[in-house]
Amino acid sequence: MNTYKVDDILIFGNSWDAVVLSDLDLVVENASTEFHLLRHFSNVSEAYKNTLLGLSYEYFDFATNGFTSSIITENDIEAALLTRGSKFLPDVSGIENPKILLKLVKTEMARRVYEGKDFWITRKNDRVSMFSFQYDIEVGYKSLVTKSSLSPAELRTIKTERRGLHKGDSNTSMRLVSGISPSLTRTICIELIQLHNANKISITAYPGSLAPDFPNEKQAYEERLYSEKFWNEHVWIEP
Secondary structure, eight states: OEEEEETTEEEEESEEEEOOGGGGGGBOOSHHHHHHHHTTBSOOOHHHHHHHTTOEEEEEETTTTEEEEEEOOHHHHHHHHTOOSOOBOTTOTTOSSHHHHHHHHHHHHHHHHHHTOOEEEEOSSEEEEEEEEEOSSOOEEOOEEEGGGSOHHHHTTOEEEESOSSGGGTTOEEEEEOSOOOOEEOEEEEEEEEETTOSOBEEEEEESOOOOOOOOTTSOHHHHHHHHHHHHHEEEEOO
């Protein structure tokens, strides 16, 4: 298995090929994508929330390590907004909600394709692409820090809590450190994934810095060791 460096992280895979313009047509613009992006927001307008209510969507359930279908409810939306992790600031011009953010991401993807900047990493059952870009204003906070950068007093505040209240997060926890003020960032991180033989590309976007997947049983041995090491060395800043 090979490793490919993107920003400050490694992606594990067997081979690579360029992201091309036709890939943009496979990026899914539906309720599932918007709901997944919503987890990186803390607030959206009531009008936008109403566009999601009652729609069918799929979410990844870490308890079963697979996708589950459901209908978006008010509780689902509130749970998504309360999910811990990297969050976009509210009411950032051009990133007011997931639907608008998705259009921004596709525009940036198209620009980068013409410049030949990005590539797919092929793995056993999927292929993945990651990149980051700078927005013109601050979009969120750098919420991930290394344990080695913390003082003894700060290290003592670290605790483990469930990532979120959504049913898909019942088996996912995060380590949080409190008493730290995160710094603002203009960086938007993008992750694309295309499951094996699927004619669609799923996407997520968040502010801060790229990070590897949480350790899981689907990862190859070397990738899982890398993920475990990364997440043992990093913690989230509690908002």
